[in-house]
Amino acid sequence: MKITREDIVHVADLARLDLNEDAIKKFSDQIGMILEYVEKLNQVNTEGVSPTTHAILLTNAFREDEEHQHIDIEDALTNAPEKEDGQFIVPKIVK
């Protein structure tokens, strides 16, 4: 299946990426080639095969619901681009 310019623009929007014209052109070509290559998976008969999302058999890792000391607010905010009164600041959301 051929990937179109519109597909790339749509997916970039879903991924919150702004692409300029050059990037759209380049990604359409390159990602088109990669997805075309990936199509070869359709040659494999996977009827009745269960999917693997984890290579090691794991059971649920339950633990007691106890309070633990993790990092304090001050440390959690050290890397914030903008902060005030122990909170993160973001640009205006509502117009």
Next chain:
Amino acid sequence: MKLHELTITQAHKLLKKNEISARELTRATLEHVGSIEGKIGAYITLLEDMAMTQAESADQAIAKGNCHPLTGIPIAVKDLICIKGQKTTCASRILENFISPYDATVIKNLKRAGAVFIGKTNMDEFAMGSSTENSSHKLTHNPWNPDRIPGGSSGGSAAAVGADMCISALGSDTGGSIRQPASHCGVVGMKPTYGRVSRFGLVAFASSLDQIGPITKDVMDCALMMNVISGYDKSDSTSVPEDVPDYTAALKNNIKGMIVGIPVEYHSVKGLDPEVSAAVNSAVKLIESLGAECIEVSLPNTEYVVATYYVIAPSEASSNLARYDGVKYGFRDGEKQNLLDMYCGTRSKGFGPEVQRRIIIGTYCLSSGYYDAYYGKASQVRTLIMEDFKKAFETCDVIFAPVAPTPAFKVGENIDDPLTMYLSDIFTLSANLAGIPGMSVPCGFSSEGMPIGLQVLGPHFAEEKLLNIAYAFEQATDFHKQRPEL
């Protein structure tokens, strides 16, 4: 021998006998880094002050008789593993000023053993790449030939070990990122079984594939590092509660009766360099002469490994990297006046082209209408790839294979051709998909003098078998002792 050229084992002996101090060892290593960093470019951040303080503590511990095999050993850390209070950039603009708020579990374990951290090493941005050319920071050059790439994504760590710019290093491996650069730089690298080593404090790329592992000058050092970094960690619920053996005890130098499988499908892989093939074949002959039996095995789904990986890894990455939105940490595009524009501006300016490419592939594969055809299908083929290995290991103890189809290529050679770059990962990706351990040990040189690695793969939690056979191979050869002229 100069101090920075020592292995962990050699340095430990001298430290324990008080013939050298940890401060002397650390200073000598840092001085050597200073003299050749301009040529190699292995480090993003050097931690001179912290390293000297840690070396001093190590000397005090040794004076009190507490000399663990890693006490006072200068270690380089790939720049996606958190060391509290230090930068962790992932070689990305989006994290260029990120200060780690805590220690990764592997770092905690190494600190407890008295190790010294001398710097954070260069890598492909967010570990996406096979050449370390996708770093926002700088290029890293192969110690054996500066015109060539060191491999990737742990290229900085492998080059640092290969050029004696540290005694040993940590890398991470999502599709070969420890084994391939180790092979290209002529050093030893191990990707442990998925869940063997805690991922807590490792910046996530593809969470079902990522593992931290050692890059070292020889197999004994690899075992020593594994002893310290392995084990269950309650902070990583995917780490596995299996006992950690003393891996050095596995190095028996006796492999009589071991069965080595050679996958028939690997002979016909397109682009396999005859020199790589010849080096691996000689390794097979040598291992037979040491008492192992070599048989053919089949991995019928080899042809689908690259396609499977390049759906699953980008899908997981697109989800993991959604967290970089300019709100809680990292770079923010401050010019944008509303939230949505700020997200888009931050991510477009903060991520480099390869990361954006993989986010788009992953988002596409997970998007409504395509999920079953791409991610769902790849997850099923992943099951078949795992079953191939399970069947193969019913008839053999370990598998021998090449690491990369060619020796290190030239800087810039594949940078604009992502598909060709992805195809070169054919021999390493399946270990991550199947969760099995794999390692690379030096097994020869090309006619142009570039190192070639032998890959050893084994069943889940068979690290001891891998180390044992790799050690026997190493003891019978001297490839690991050769050093580049710098």
